[in-house]
Amino acid sequence: MEAIDKSKKDAEKLAAAKEAVKFVRNHDVVGLGTGSTATFAIKELAERIKDGLEIKAAASSIKTEELAISFGIPILPLETLGTIDISIDGADEFTETLNLIKGGGGALFREKIIASLSKNAIIITDSSKKVNLLGAFTVPIEVIPLAYQYVFNKIEELGGKATLRVKESQKFITDNGNYIIDADFGLINEPAQLASQLNQIDGILAHGLFINLTAKIIMAKGDHILTFQ
Numbered sequence: 001m002e003a004i005d006k007s008k009k010d011a012e013k014l015a016a017a018k019e020a021v022k023f024v025r026n027h028d029v030v031g032l033g034t035g036s037t038a039t040f041a042i043k044e045l046a047e048r049i050k051d052g053l054e055i056k057a058a059a060s061s062i063k064t065e066e067l068a069i070s071f072g073i074p075i076l077p078l079e080t081l082g083t084i085d086i087s088i089d090g091a092d093e094f095t096e097t098l099n100l101i102k103g104g105g106g107a108l109f110r111e112k113i114i115a116s117l118s119k120n121a122i123i124i125t126d127s128s129k130k131v132n133l134l135g136a137f138t139v140p141i142e143v144i145p146l147a148y149q150y151v152f153n154k155i156e157e158l159g160g161k162a163t164l165r166v167k168e169s170q171k172f173i174t175d176n177g178n179y180i181i182d183a184d185f186g187l188i189n190e191p192a193q194l195a196s197q198l199n200q201i202d203g204i205l206a207h208g209l210f211i212n213l214t215a216k217i218i219m220a221k222g223d224h225i226l227t228f229q
Helices: 002-021 036-050 062-070 108-117 145-157 191-199
Strands: 029-032 056-059 086-089 121-126 139-143 161-164 179-184 204-207 216-221 224-228
Touching: 002 036, 002 086, 002 121, 002 216, 002 224, 029 036, 029 108, 036 062, 036 086, 036 121, 056 062, 056 108, 086 108, 108 139, 108 204, 139 145, 139 191, 145 161, 145 179, 191 204
Parallel strands: 029 056, 029 086, 086 121, 121 216
Antiparallel strands: 139 179, 139 204, 161 179, 216 224
C-alpha cells in the first residue's frame, strides 16, 4: 500500500513540476528548491534546456547545486544575486492562504532567502500536502549551535515541544554548519503570529514557517492541476 501511495504522490509531483516549469522564460534566473519534489522540477528544467532554453540558476542546498550541475544547469552564487526571476520549490504543508511549513530536508534558510529574492515564487506539491491548519508537520528551526539550549528553552516557553534533529545517531548539521530543532506546536491557528514570535528569538537563523513568501501554489491531484494564488 505504501508503494502505491508513493507512486501516486510521485506522479502528482511530476505533474505539478511540469506545469511549473512552463512559467520559466528564456534567460531567467531560476531559484531551485531542495527535496524530492524540487528534484522533479530540476529534471524538467533540464529537459527544457535540451530543447534550447537558456537559464541560470541559484541552488538552495549543496545537494541541489550538485544535482543541477549534473544536468547541465549553470549555477550562480546565491550571495551575488539581488533578485531571482522565478523559483520553484516544494513544501511539507500548505494552506489555501499560501502559508507553508518547509524545511523537512534542512535547507529552510537558503530556501527562504531564495523565496524572498524571487519575483515569482512557485510552490509545487502533491495533494497530500494541503491542510486546513498548519502544524501536523513539525516546524523546522535552524539554530546557531552555541545558542541551542537557549532557543530550545524559548521554544518550550512558546508552548512548543522541541526535539533536536538527529541523523544516523549524530546531530543533523545543515549546509550552514548549524543544528535543526523540530518544534511541535500542534495545529497552528495563527501562523503569522508564531512566525513573528520565533523571529524575536536570538540564535534562530531561520524557521520553517513561510508567510507571505509565495506567489502561487501548483498542486496536482490525480489527473487535475489546481492552482492557489
